Amino acid sequence: MASLIKNFTLSIITLVVLFSGCTQPKNLSxxxxxxxxxxxxxxxxxxxxxxxxxxxxxxxxxxxxxxxxxxxxxxxxxxxxxxxxxxPTKEIQILAVNKIMKDGSFNIALTKLIESFDEEAQIVAVRHNPQIIQFITYPSERVQLEAVKINPFVIKNIINASPKAKEEAVKRNPRVAKFLR
Structure with missing residues (x-):
């Protein structure tokens, strides 16, 4: 009986040490x-x-x-x-874009980070969903062209769209002309 109580006491002490945070000083900022x-x-x-x-x-x-x-x-x-x-490297950015878009989780993370991503990762993103271009303040002409090739109406979401992107959008759908600035 004494050994059972001793083992029980040791188990309790071990649990207290593990869960009380005794392994780290408690007063760290x-x-x-x-x-x-x-x-x-x-x-x-x-x-x-x-x-x-x-x-x-x-x-x-x-x-x-x-x-x-x-x-x-x-x-x-x-x-x-x-x-x-x-x-993150360009490869990791592209992997993240593909994973996010594949999972169908067009999430806040991508909309916050897409602007800082490499041009290649931005192109991959607009190929998945051209609407994401609205979260890129100054997309490159290549990114603009990729987006309007898939959906010409995204031209209205591009501030300072390049002449080539405007031309491509109108070529794909003439009704887009009314949205051009």
Missing amino acids: YAQQIKERTKYYSSLSEEEQIKAVSQYWWKIQFIKAPSYKVQKAALETSPRAIEEIEN
Whole structure:
């Protein structure tokens, strides 16, 4: 009976230690906690980082300069991970656009980030949904042309549309001419 009580007591103590946060100082500021998490997750091996972001995609924010494989694993878990990846490469941007559009989740993340994306990623996005061009303040002529080729009426959402984009839109649908500025 004594050994049963001893084992029970040890189990309770272990649970208290695990769930009370005794492993970290309690008086760290939020900024210090973020710094500690970043230090911890950045020190993990690539395989451990992949495992971490595969379980919880948002942990990517705590990894300094994550590898392509780690970024891809986070995006496979959730396309929202693109919001937490600092300076994503063109390939990662395109992967995120395809994942978001494939899932049918035309979400806020893409509308917020599309302007900062590489031209190639923007083209992929407008090929999926030309309406996204309205979230790009100054789309390149290539992006404009891709959008109007799919839906000429998006020309009305392009401020300072290029002459070529206007011409292409009217060529595809003459009724678009009334929307030109």
